[in-house]
Amino acid sequence: MAYDFSPSMLQTAPQHIQIAKVLHHELEKVEKIFCDQLASDLPSVNDLCRHVERYRGKMLRPSMLLLTGLAVSGEPCDGSALQPRHLQISAVVEMIHMATLVHDDILDEAHVRRRGATINTLRGNETAVMLGDYLISNAFHLCSKVGDPKINEMLGQVTNTLCEGELVQLSHRDDLSLDEATYLEIVRRKTAALVGTCCRMGARFSGASPGVENALEQFGISLGIAFQIQDDLLDLAGDPDVVGKSLGRDLATGKMTLPVILHLADEVGMERGETLRLIEARDGLGLRSRLVEGGAVGRARQRAVDLVVSAKTQLEHLPGSSSRDLLATLADAVVDRDA
């Protein structure tokens, strides 16, 4: 399957098109490694994997890993400065991301992903559980083929963190008193840690100094948090035809999002009671209007924009290059996207 310039990407994220064009050959190689790893001698397993490959969208995590690798080397952005492990570990992190999508769709009872039916909808939760496990297992297997146990250890550490974030989030389902600090800690673990590790590994494989590795991990973490806030906003107020996946899942599954948290933090008495009533009634349209009018949607969006600005300051640790510019472009795209 060729790298997918999907309609949603063309509609909504010109920055991604620019990046995808530059990284086109590398992302195709990543995709080949990804597919080769998942190939089984069992046709029924291959059928499921082909379905999952349809989920592949912006390839944000591989793109960040590859671009940090290129930006650290400071060379022209043509892929020649990349090591084989940049490509292999890009496939690994995409596989982990796919596994989280398959398992998240069970958690969110989601029916649509990238305009297709989710695995849980098509084949039941049981198959979705096992397919996610198959993807996780293959990610670790592929990682071990690189032959550097330190990479396996970093990856194991970040997936531990990711699962912790999901578990803490589940323990706060329907917790209307969840505060912003706890929300940010959940998001740091469940979303941002993996993005940060992508950037750290991209830098490390290109021989970055520890200081540059740290700066780029921080770039990824800030961007990952911004990405999740934007996801929260799209789930609340996105256009389902553009986003291409089930919306309103956060409210339906009792997941507190930043706009809701910011709104509730400013309300007391009957005002607050009215918001809680909308949440408990799962009244998505009513809640959306209230959060827009009260300004919480705007403030959540501003938080994401501020995080992107903060992320971009970390790029000053790098020499000027077209890859560095693309990382900044990609950072802007995180909050500009509609899908």
Add this chain to the structure above:
Amino acid sequence: MAYDFSPSMLQTAPQHIQIAKVLHHELEKVEKIFCDQLASDLPSVNDLCRHVERYRGKMLRPSMLLLTGLAVSGEPCDGSALQPRHLQISAVVEMIHMATLVHDDILDEAHVRRRGATINTLRGNETAVMLGDYLISNAFHLCSKVGDPKINEMLGQVTNTLCEGELVQLSHRDDLSLDEATYLEIVRRKTAALVGTCCRMGARFSGASPGVENALEQFGISLGIAFQIQDDLLDLAGDPDVVGKSLGRDLATGKMTLPVILHLADEVGMERGETLRLIEARDGLGLRSRLVEGGAVGRARQRAVDLVVSAKTQLEHLPGSSSRDLLATLADAVVDRDA
């Protein structure tokens, strides 16, 4: 938590008591590594892990890894011949096994495990999905700390195989035409491959020759298949008070087991129609009587016994030792158990 001589073990498996006594100190060390690895800075995650630790039963997989290690070295069975990696990887395989229990309980819609409520029952399927993922992730993380990428690769390979087995089994749900060969291939992947790898790694860490490694892997594979057949028999005809977990789940979830397959292979016409009717009606008691009377339960049991005999011939590749004798004892226990 001390190693658990549970009532069910005392009632049903004298061989396991013998093995547990000999390996007592090593299994306690394995348990400590297991618990230390799962320790999180998040109390809610630790609560869940404490619940899962209650699932720990016979520690079959660590016991096999440790005993093969001791038997290869041919030394007195006191643990002095073991390497640190024997203990670390024992904790890893037990963690993988725990992950499969947590995810299997979702697939089987099981409510009871080791006399306690399952995670899916207590906290919902969502938490069970993520807790299983947390266990898988920690297993790979712990494995990578040993620092030998070859071990990570072997482990990733076997968990790929395990997931494939589960996925193929799911694709044959309610498939009344499933034949014995396909059944055995599913079981080889989903259960036996991990047991085989335990024995292979135990032998390898003790410096076994490739021939002995292969023989011991085959020992584990044969035993793993026998173990699964015995599990099938217990799910069909076990005493729930002794087994301590939800029974009748195979029939309820459309999973074909060896007694059913053997029985159907001998029937035609109205006779077969009556068996199919019992299966479709999920009539556990009726099916159980029919399979006992028709001899299929006895024949399935004989298959398991034959596999144990075949497994034990592989032990002839080892020098005589008390550890080798204990491996033979453990093999017998696989088909003698009632729980």
